[in-house]
Amino acid sequence: MRRGLVLVVSAPSGAGKTTLCQRLLATDHQISFSISYTTRKPRPGERHGVDYFFVDEETFQRMVDQGAFLEWARVHDHFYGTAQEQVEEVLKSGRDVLLDIDVQGALQVREKLGQDAVLVFILPPSLEELERRLRARGTEDERTLKRRLSVAREEIAKATEFDYLVLNDDLEEAFDHFYAVLKAERQRTFRRPDLLARFS
Amino acid sequence: MRRGLVLVVSAPSGAGKTTLCQRLLATDHQISFSISYTTRKPRPGERHGVDYFFVDEETFQRMVDQGAFLEWARVHDHFYGTAQEQVEEVLKSGRDVLLDIDVQGALQVREKLGQDAVLVFILPPSLEELERRLRARGTEDERTLKRRLSVAREEIAKATEFDYLVLNDDLEEAFDHFYAVLKAERQRTFRRPDLLARFS
Numbered sequence: 097m098r099r100g101l102v103l104v105v106s107a108p109s110g111a112g113k114t115t116l117c118q119r120l121l122a123t124d125h126q127i128s129f130s131i132s133y134t135t136r137k138p139r140p141g142e143r144h145g146v147d148y149f150f151v152d153e154e155t156f157q158r159m160v161d162q163g164a165f166l167e168w169a170r171v172h173d174h175f176y177g178t179a180q181e182q183v184e185e186v187l188k189s190g191r192d193v194l195l196d197i198d199v200q201g202a203l204q205v206r207e208k209l210g211q212d213a214v215l216v217f218i219l220p221p222s223l224e225e226l227e228r229r230l231r232a233r234g235t236e237d238e239r240t241l242k243r244r245l246s247v248a249r250e251e252i253a254k255a256t257e258f259d260y261l262v263l264n265d266d267l268e269e270a271f272d273h274f275y276a277v278l279k280a281e282r283q284r285t286f287r288r289p290d291l292l293a294r295f296s
Numbered sequence: 297m298r299r300g301l302v303l304v305v306s307a308p309s310g311a312g313k314t315t316l317c318q319r320l321l322a323t324d325h326q327i328s329f330s331i332s333y334t335t336r337k338p339r340p341g342e343r344h345g346v347d348y349f350f351v352d353e354e355t356f357q358r359m360v361d362q363g364a365f366l367e368w369a370r371v372h373d374h375f376y377g378t379a380q381e382q383v384e385e386v387l388k389s390g391r392d393v394l395l396d397i398d399v400q401g402a403l404q405v406r407e408k409l410g411q412d413a414v415l416v417f418i419l420p421p422s423l424e425e426l427e428r429r430l431r432a433r434g435t436e437d438e439r440t441l442k443r444r445l446s447v448a449r450e451e452i453a454k455a456t457e458f459d460y461l462v463l464n465d466d467l468e469e470a471f472d473h474f475y476a477v478l479k480a481e482r483q484r485t486f487r488r489p490d491l492l493a494r495f496s
Contacts, residue, residue, distance in 0.1 A: 217485075222494055252495045260483045261491050273483055280480035283460045283473055285417075291461050294422055295452045 099287050100187035102209055103127065103278055104195045106202045107218035108248030110229045112264040116218060116274050117196050127192040127278065130183055136174040166208050167201035180208060187212060199251045214281045216274065217258040221265040223249065299487050300387035302409055303327065303478055304395045304402045307418035308448030310429045312464040316418060316474050317396050327392040327478065330383055336374040366408050367401035380408065387412060399451045414481045416474065417458040421465040
């Protein structure tokens, strides 16, 4: 059996990351999102162990102290984290994990997982096009929009630390390139002792 | 402009390498075979600089001494070689080069080109299936066939030094995986200063 991999995807807001990730999950059934830990309360219908692992802040903090998280972040007043042990279990079962996280988190994962992680950065065609897409959403005031663009510029500057760049100009082409990375990485020799074992 | 790459493909005889390479060249127009140097005489219709660079043994030997070849080999009474300078020119123009060579040659190319080379090894489903395919060709006597199988076993033992393994069980699937390697490698961050330059 091959060893699974963790496909870590980051992008500035508006680059189309969510669309590409959802399409990947719908297309390929050997990869799935990992279930995160969170300190926020479950919303109606959400189930522990299915949507999230819901824990209190004390538990979360203890896991942070133990180094149990591959990566974690605070979003507004809540904490969210990906447990390393849980991801390891999936990799051992020969399946892959998709992580949709920010640049900082992606670099934490690389640090912890080395070659088990594959880092993909989704690029918009240009900052002008990114601005146009964000304006088209019409959901943000001018100040928030300017801040997003400034954050985008900083994130793109860190893209050099990622393994692959996927330019999202045309969505079909971008998806084809994104999926190619997953298909190719599954065939890396060091992940495929199963193939060579057929001949020994 | 992106920097091109050299896709180096090796496989035991009967694994389906030629079919996969020809299909890749027919499908994708940013990659092409490099034109080899050879000491054999041109056959009717073959043109110097188009099919091969036809040179005499003295010239060929001088190129070997100068380290001008990325890889070279003797096949029967003739020499064949790939000139490094010629490949470099193609890479600089942002196009890719396909090299269909043996395991020894592939490792020479890796030594000389480092990250500019991407090594793919095509695997048959099993040695039994390889034997069945070679017998189906019906072109070889028992002794030649046994030798081919023994060489195949030795070559497969060196596949661990390649970057990617492509299992050729079902041809459609194998081609999809093979082409995914090329598409993914074209997006490696270190080959794409052109994409990041859009944001600086």
